[in-house]
Amino acid sequence: MSLKKTTIWQPLILIALPILVLAFSLSVGRYPVSIDALASALWAQISGGKMTTAQLALVRVRLPRTLLAMIVGAALSLSGAVYQGLFKNPVVSPDLLGATSGASLGAALSILLGARAAGIQFFSFLGGILAVLLVALLDRLVSRRASSVVNLILCGMLVSSLFNALVSFTKFVADTETKLPAITFWLMGTLSGTTLKDLGVFWLFLPACTILLLVRWKVNILFLGDDEARMLGVNITLYRWLIIACATLLTSLSVSVSGNIGWIGLVVPHFARMVVGSNYGKVLPASALIGSAFMLLVDTAARMLHTVEIPLSIITAVIGAPFFFFLLLRSKKGFVS
Amino acid sequence: MIKVEDLVCGYHPGKPVVGPLSFEIGKGDIACLIGPNGIGKTTLFKTILGLLKPLGGVIFVNGKNYRDYSAKEFARTVAYVPQGHIPPFPYTVRDVVVMGCNPNMQELSSPGKEDYAVADEMLELMNIRHLANRDYTEISGGVRQMVMISRALAQQTRLLVMDEPTTHLDYGNETLVLGQVRKLAGLGYTIVMITHAPSHAFLYANRALAIGRDGLFVNGDPSAVLTEESLLNLYGVGIQLFDVRLKNDQRQARICMPMSI
Known part of the structure; x- marks a missing residue:
């Protein structure tokens, strides 16, 4: 692929991509804003100057949600990319170990019990973490001598499917007039209603993303399998759980702020690989950059395409599924070798 | 050792x-x-x-x-050379070999210039330096084995x-x-x-x-x-051994042949 050879421009283009999409996304919408007006609004926010109503709407409504979309996109893509390496499987996505279904259950239950936005977010996050802890516990019971990746995946499937059943049960008992639609819409994913205060979760995203980016090259070695990684001097238990902890944190946080958004964590890493090659030293930063741009485009589409906002998971699936098919067509030897 | x-x-x-x-x-x-x-x-x-x-x-x-x-x-x-296998994602030969540098690297770090220099040196030693930028998934089985050996050498073990x-x-x-x-x-x-x-x-x-x-x-x-006796013991089939002279320098070599041929 010719893109692989343009080594000087490639990182610059990848870094410019989310910035350009950000500028685009901020300027379009129900109230279009010119680039000049955008700059003066941002300057007014930073310098604390007086703002017009339009500027306020831009900074208080549109800016937080665009930034959160980028954070969520980067987080889901990073988690998906490291999981594909860690579990040596190209069709793995961040929900593999139950983080997504746990977070969904947390949200569904708290909506059922009448929690407010902050409560829903908190219990959703907690649910994701607890689900993966449960997977880790089951894995320990199953593989007492040495933890194996296959056992871990099976425990993840088990917990995911159990928690999904519990989500269905929550919906089943929910009030069909008020609670059921609330749960359903929440699960389909949306970023509308994001405020500047919601951006505080960035300080939880940041350390987890940083750790994943620091261990990025080691993922290459973990990818070779347990025995080989150990023979190359890698402490596989340490790295495996460090990566799972970070990916779980990122996935649970993402679901808790934006609902259940599929496909991003599966498709973006493959797109990144098409551009930069398979080396995780490059795949992870590229996934984060492409993921943030992609998620922001999806969210922009969500608020632009129709008078009523379209749930994010619908758009990601509509884009993701054909793209995945394209990858299947393109691969020479079959996707999973 | x-x-x-x-x-x-x-x-x-x-x-x-x-x-x-x-x-x-x-x-x-x-x-x-x-x-x-x-x-x-x-x-x-x-x-x-x-x-x-x-x-x-x-x-x-x-x-x-x-x-x-x-x-x-x-x-x-100690370096381990596994049987050449094919990973699902195409790494370049050089990227595979530089993984051997891991035991000499810091935790949380990525390989630097010196590590790639070590990788290149080992590829040179195995006579496959010219294939450094090829995809590991697309080379022949023989070369793949050479790559695995190069990676082991990059661990700098003896x-x-x-x-x-x-x-x-x-x-x-x-x-x-x-x-x-x-x-x-x-x-x-x-x-x-x-x-x-x-x-x-x-x-x-x-x-x-x-x-x-x-x-x-x-x-x-x-x-x-x-010996013929121990090979029979090991494999349960009769094997005969021959000493032959090599054509070019008259050195002696031993070859084996199944008895049932």
């Missing part, structure tokens, strides 16, 4: 697969581990590599009990442990790979490898370790260990 005393290997305590064995392999040796399928060669290998806890006995590497090594230190002492380095290789690649193995021994590397062909032991090794049924274990010079 490596010294094994009363080693018993197996997966479950109380159910030994192989052992007790005692042997010693010195610097510059090429030692072939020979025995029928299912006798425990791989079990012994995994134990030597530290992937399996011994059920009894001790292993010394460079005079130090191998249990006293940290994972990284061990990886700087002891290479190879798991059937010539399986799935055509005759030409087999000869090339084993030729490289001999070259490495000449450079002072010590090599332990599993092989299924007694001729490999005759042609390339100076030590043979034969594991047979009923606890049979012999080790020593290949021509002393692998």
Whole structure:
């Protein structure tokens, strides 16, 4: 692929991509804003100057949600990319170990019990973490001598499917007039209603993303399998759980702020690989950059395409599924070798 | 280099697969581990590599009990060459080889210029430097094995442990790979490898370790260990040995041939 050879421009283009999409996304919408007006609004926010109503709407409504979309996109893509390496499987996505279904259950239950936005977010996050802890516990019971990746995946499937059943049960008992639609819409994913205060979760995203980016090259070695990684001097238990902890944190946080958004964590890493090659030293930063741009485009589409906002998971699936098919067509030897 | 005393290997305590064995392999040796399928060669290998806890006995590497090594230190002492396999994502040859530098790198870090220089040097030594930027998934099986050896060399150890380095290789690649193995021994590397062909032991090794049924274990010079009688014992089929003179320099070589031919 010719893109692989343009080594000087490639990182610059990848870094410019989310910035350009950000500028685009901020300027379009129900109230279009010119680039000049955008700059003066941002300057007014930073310098604390007086703002017009339009500027306020831009900074208080549109800016937080665009930034959160980028954070969520980067987080889901990073988690998906490291999981594909860690579990040596190209069709793995961040929900593999139950983080997504746990977070969904947390949200569904708290909506059922009448929690407010902050409560829903908190219990959703907690649910994701607890689900993966449960997977880790089951894995320990199953593989007492040495933890194996296959056992871990099976425990993840088990917990995911159990928690999904519990989500269905929550919906089943929910009030069909008020609670059921609330749960359903929440699960389909949306970023509308994001405020500047919601951006505080960035300080939880940041350390987890940083750790994943620091261990990025080691993922290459973990990818070779347990025995080989150990023979190359890698402490596989340490790295495996460090990566799972970070990916779980990122996935649970993402679901808790934006609902259940599929496909991003599966498709973006493959797109990144098409551009930069398979080396995780490059795949992870590229996934984060492409993921943030992609998620922001999806969210922009969500608020632009129709008078009523379209749930994010619908758009990601509509884009993701054909793209995945394209990858299947393109691969020479079959996707999973 | 490596010294094994009363080693018993197996997966479950109380159910030994192989052992007790005692042997010693010195610097510059090429030692072939020979025995029928299912006798425990791989079990012994995994134990030597530290992937399996011994059920009894001790292993010394460079005079130090191998249990006293940290994972990284061990990886700087013993390098494992797996059978060439194909990962689902296409790494370049150079990216694969530089992974061997890991034991000499900091935690949380990525390889730097010096590490890539080491990788290139090892590719050069294996005569495949020109393939550095090719995809590892698209090269031939023989080259893939050379890449695995280069990666092991990048660990900067002097002891290479190879798991059937010539399986799935055509005759030409087999000869090339084993030729490289001999070259490495000449450079002072010590090599332990599993092989299924007694001729490999005759042609390339100076030590043979034969594991047979009923606890049979012999080790020593290949021509002393692998006789017609012991090969019958090991494999259960009649094998005859011939000494031939090589055409170009009149050196003597031993080859084997099945009796039933």
